[in-house]
Amino acid sequence: MVEISLYVYLIPYGILVVIFAIYALVNLYHLFVYGFLSYLSFLMTFLFLAGAILVLFITYKYGLKIDWSQTFII
Amino acid sequence: MFVEGQIPNRQKDEKLILFLRRHPIVLIKRWIMYLILALLPFAIYFFLINLQPWIINNKLIYPFLFLLASVYYLYIVLFLFSAFIDYYLDVWIVSDQRIINIEQRGLFNREVAEQDLDRIQDVSGIQKGVLQTFFSFGDVHIQTAGEVQKFIFRQVANPFDVVKTINTILDKKEKKFEAQLEEKIKPTE
Numbered sequence: 240m241v242e243i244s245l246y247v248y249l250i251p252y253g254i255l256v257v258i259f260a261i262y263a264l265v266n267l268y269h270l271f272v273y274g275f276l277s278y279l280s281f282l283m284t285f286l287f288l289a290g291a292i293l294v295l296f297i298t299y300k301y302g303l304k305i306d307w308s309q310t311f312i313i
Numbered sequence: 314m315f316v317e318g319q320i321p322n323r324q325k326d327e328k329l330i331l332f333l334r335r336h337p338i339v340l341i342k343r344w345i346m347y348l349i350l351a352l353l354p355f356a357i358y359f360f361l362i363n364l365q366p367w368i369i370n371n372k373l374i375y376p377f378l379f380l381l382a383s384v385y386y387l388y389i390v391l392f393l394f395s396a397f398i399d400y401y402l403d404v405w406i407v408s409d410q411r412i413i414n415i416e417q418r419g420l421f422n423r424e425v426a427e428q429d430l431d432r433i434q435d436v437s438g439i440q441k442g443v444l445q446t447f448f449s450f451g452d453v454h455i456q457t458a459g460e461v462q463k464f465i466f467r468q469v470a471n472p473f474d475v476v477k478t479i480n481t482i483l484d485k486k487e488k489k490f491e492a493q494l495e496e497k498i499k500p501t502e
Contacts, residue, residue, distance in 0.1 A: 245376050252380045259387050265420055266391075266398050273402055273415075273423065280401060287394040294390060298383040305376050 245307045256295075263291065320408055321415075331407035331478060335468040336450035340400040344393060351389045354382045405453075405466040407479060409486075412455060414464050430486060432458045436479045438472035455479070 267284065274280050320329050361368050368374050402417035413427040433455055440451030445468075453466035453475045469475060 245373075248376055248380055252384060255384045256387065259384075259391055262420075263391055263394070266395055269402060269417065269420070270398055273417065274398075275401070275404070283394065283397050283401075287390060287397075290390040290393075291387060294383060294386045298380075301379065302383075305379065306372075307376070309372060311373050 240312050242310045242312050244310045245305070249307065259291075263287075320406055321413070324410060327411075328409045329406065330409055330482060331405075331475060333405040333407075333466055333469045333475065335400055335403060336448060336470045337400075338444070338448045338450065339468050340396060342444075343396040343400075347389055347393050347396065351386065354385060403467070405464075405469065407475075407482070409482060412464060412479075414466075426464065428455075428457045428464065430483060433479070433483060434458055436476050436483075438476040440472055453479075 270280060270284065320327055358369075368378075399417060402415070402423075404413075404415045406413040406415075409430070411427050411429050412433070414425070416424045418424060435454075435456040437454045438451060439454065440446055440449070445451045450468050450470045451472040453469060453472045455464040455466070456462065457464060466472070466475065
């Protein structure tokens with residue numbers, strides 16, 4: 240039997256967030272290198288960044304209420 | 314970065330005639346699909362809270378579902394943005410000298426092709442399906458004599474107007490060429 244804390248959930252979560260960040264950076268790179276300078280591209284970039292920050296902020300806010308140090312036995 | 318509504322690598326005296334992208338409904342259709350997918354966790358949540366509340370109250374499962382929902386929404390936001398990029402980076406330009414086809418295929422494939430108007434052999438428009446007929450968009454096929462034999466302006470608004478515009482430019486160019494030729498052939502007095 241092994242005792243594991245809830246922190247292990249954060250490892251795959253972190254990996255998926257890193258993949259998200261890489262994919263997002265590639266998208267932004269494409270937009271800035273090949274895109275056309277316009278208000279629409281700025282607006283969409285702003286909305287994308289705002290949406291991503293909002294999701295991460297909500298995750299952080301509600302994630303604080305969870306006791307990640309709890310353990311479970313497998 | 315290029316400037317919206319301008320020809321990339323503009324040649325001397327080149328005038329922009331058409332600057333085309335896919336019809337916005339193509340982007341909106343994809344966005345609606347992702348927004349419907351965004352509602353899915355809410356539906357699952359209400360299902361669980363009403364029928365299987367022990368899952369939500371479980372101290373082991375709840376943190377897992379919480380992080381899963383977080384990642385799910387992050388990727389929904391990302392796919393919404395990717396759909397926009399995919400829409401925004403596909404551009405077709407018609408100038409009084411050439412046609413330019415710029416297409417982004419996936420994340421790492423980009424295709425840029427251009428052809429002189431003189432090399433265009435045939436232009437045709439295709440509109441098929443209820444959505445294309447209702448919102449008036451479709452494909453414009455341009456047959457050329459160049460290396461890239463066929464240019465396709467995909468899902469552009471009013472394809473038949475585009476065909477008409479290109480044909481008008483070609484007619485004008487032909488008449489101008491004939492006039493120049495006559496001028497040269499004309500015997501000098």
